[in-house]
Amino acid sequence: MIFDDLVTTTKAMQDLQKKTAIKNNKAMQDNADTKYRLLLTQANHFVDVMVYLYTDLSVPKNHEILMSISELMNVLEQIVASGLASPDGIINADNTFKTLQSSMKKEWSKQYADLTSATVSTLEAIRGIDPDNVGRCLQKFNLQRIGTWM
Template structure:
């Protein structure tokens, strides 16, 4: 009797252990699946962004980043090759993705300056002439300064750059006039900067009352 009870109890404990192991394994697998799904989504967003930058904006390609991205996508495919996401594989892929993100963040810092620097500088120079349209362009361009996985941010930046080019063209600006405006905004413009071309442009745009002249204080 006691032996039968012991056998029954032992079997019940073994069944409970198996059920607990299955439950734990299921929880671990569910957690792995969630991490994999998130990582895959982020990786796809990353691909969308660099594809847009390299094709639509003609940003200079970084072949190391492209190769690393290709390797990451292949790794993500292999992780689920057996049908179940491998926790170790996810950890390795996640580390690879973080390194890739860090590299692209540094890369984009320079690319953004190369892509927008001249336009933003010109917009700042003409802000006093057409503050509404200039402000609208800057609001579309500047949020893309910080690396992000939202492709719409870069599409909006592209729209802002195109609008800025159109605005600058409509104002009939050339390098000489832009330099004058930049010097005026920084308080460095002098009467020597007012050559015939600049004066003609100021009159054409009816800006005579918007530009002030003052003496430099003696040191």
């Protein structure tokens, strides 16, 4: 009788441990899935911006950045290859993405200056005609130059 109660209690405790582990792992997996979706959305937005810059604005292509984007997309695909998003893989991919963004920001500041230099020069030349409006326009150009490109 006592032995049967002990076996039943032990089995109930083991079941509880299994359920607790599943619940904890589910919460961790849900968190990893959320981070993955966010990273994937950011990467998608980044690609959209790159397409716009390279096709619509005809900004000279940086093949190193394009290769890095391609590698990042392959990494993002591999992270979920097993069906579940790998938390360590997400952290590594996020670091890679941040490095890629930083590289593009440096590249963009150079490109932006090249793209807007003629317009800024024209505005500087006509500043005497309407200093307030021209000043606001120049300020907007400056804010875009020093601000983030994405």
